[in-house]
Amino acid sequence: MNGFKRRIAASFALMIVLFAIVDVLIVYLVKSHVQADALQMSQLTVEMMAERYQSHFQRVEDVLSREFTDRQVVRLRKQLLAHTDPAMLNTRAVAEEFLRIVGESDLYIDNLILTFRSASLAVDKNGAAQAADLLADYSGEVYSLAYWNTQYERKAEYESHPAVHLSNSRHQTGTMTVIPYSFKPAFADYMLIAMIDADRLRAAMLDEQTDVNATIMGPDRFFRYTTAMDTRELPAILLAGGSPVDVSDDRFPDRSESSLEAVNRGAVGDGSSLSLDQTIAFIVAAEMSLAVLAAYLLGRHIYTPVRQMQLSVSRPFEDLVNVNERNERLKPEQEEVIPIRRNALNWWDGGFADFVESEEHYTIVLYELRFRLAADAGMREDISRAIVGEIERLTGEYVPSSLTYQVEQRRFLSIVPGLACGEIPALLEGLKQIFDRDTRHVLVTVAISPLFGSDIRLNEAYQQLQRILMQARPLEETQILLGAGKSDDDVVWTLQREQKFVAAMMVGDEEELVNLAHVTLEELDLRENSLEAFRRLAGAIIDKTRQLLFHCNLPADRVRQWDLSAERLDLCCTVTEYNEELGAYLKGAASLIKEKKDAEEPVVEQIMKAIQERYMEDLSLDVLAVEFQLSPSYLSTYIKEKTGLNFIEHLHDTRLRNAQLLLLDTDLHIQTIGSQVGYRNISSFNRMFKSRTGLSPSEYRRASMMNRKRLG
Known part of the structure; x- marks a missing residue:
């Protein structure tokens, strides 16, 4: 009898094992197939979502860049720098331009806000107001005036900020969600902020896929916005950009390395996976029910052996649970052990x-x-x-x-x-x-x-x-x-100088690049800035140079060989060393571009050469058009497209650069200098010189002489 019971028990155990093997195979085959399809669909959804948002944010960046350099905005900034009476500020034209941009329905911009670092004034589509009052409509619990002031210290030009929920502002009634998107070039003292209507943008981006629940993240992996209608699924700290979140769960597809990431939070891990798990659970329950019925019919007389087998099977699982609980108790103690880096000397x-x-x-x-x-x-x-x-x-x-x-x-x-x-x-x-x-x-x-x-x-x-x-x-x-000295006043790499730098670099003008770096370093030294400020300036110039070379599609080995010289800038300790090393660095970059331009752009090279050699004459676009047998309109467009600046800007830059050299190296009268560089009217010379340098010719000469005496 005992042998029979053992055979029955063995048969029952074998049946359970077979059922378990079948279950494992079913789970593996069905679930892997379903999840593979779901993952692929989720991947497509995420890529499509990221591309739509990225494309729209690129359009917003283009608008911000264009409006940032708009003539009316630049004029308003100059008025503020000149401490113009607030009542005389020309803010109406800026507000009207902002209102026009906001009116473009396909941009989904609720407002454009222009703020200044050195003034409490701000301008939006409704006109000028105190910055604190104007920004209060879009502050929520996060974006105060103090927050935007800290943004002047960042390195990135464009920055998307976490979405904020607003209600009952002076611009609208009810609730809405906005995504702030700001633009501030390096060392700029004013900033342009676009308040994007996230709700309208969501409706346009999702189109017919209204059930998609996606989360948008920036390049720093901080949350920017969730398309979920019920935002309670995300903690408030995420909506405020509080901390990055790890989304490396196997349910989510790999994210692209673009500047924007969209993570589908529901397509894979919710409905389909839950339905599959329920089906598998039903199958397992049915099979186990059959096993129990067979055990009842075939093993009524072998209850004790079966019970012992159940206990022997359940005990390992109980031990495993106990081990897991013990590990969870020990985990906080392990996290308190922080590795400490100690010096070689035990002080x-x-x-x-x-x-x-x-x-x-x-x-x-x-x-x-x-x-x-x-x-x-x-x-x-x-x-x-x-x-x-x-x-x-x-x-x-x-x-x-x-x-x-x-x-x-x-x-x-x-x-x-x-x-x-x-x-x-x-x-x-x-x-x-x-x-x-x-x-x-x-x-x-x-x-x-x-x-x-x-x-x-x-x-x-x-x-x-x-x-x-x-x-x-x-x-x-x-x-x-x-003790700590005065803070650095290193806002010398202005947007205007950066534009000149780009124009000179794109034509390989070594002389202009070296002169621009020299003038900027000299101004930084005149303001008695720290060595750290010089390092920041050198870093900004190196980053911009690398960007320009990258867009020129130069041979990678040549670029890598040239870029090794940037390491020497890290060892510069004096102004002289920065002038020498930065000049050599820029000359090397300009020579690479010039080699490429000599083969590809002989016409623009000849035009730049004509400006350099004949700037003191009555040179005009019509004169050059006749010489090159081109129409003036085509020649103007060609120069602008190839160099980034138009003809008259190149001519003024060359004339004023040579005027600066004459002011520093000669005792000639200012009117004589203006005439020698091509200005027949002294007032035009004075006005153009001050608009480009911030100083009149006499003030520039006097400041340079004082600096030489101080250094010499």
């Missing part, structure tokens, strides 16, 4: 603990080494070792109770007790004399902290010193910095 055991225990006040002196281009990799280690030796020697002589550590590869830190702080000036004077002996290879910047108490952590003090170091200027000497 705590080296004596700093004594400062904390004695609650003594202390001052920190931070030394930063800036190696110059003349110092190769082999020399730097020897120079660092020599400088450390001098620091330790003089510090031990003047302040024996101090502690000195190397905190980074090119930074050294001395902690001086409060009672010995009076010896710091003599110590630094001695070190400055030693450091200045070899400024050809290395420049040293010294930052001195205020007197800290024991309640200040060393990490906080070090961060303060890092901010002080950023105030270092591009000087060829040891600098000793006490």
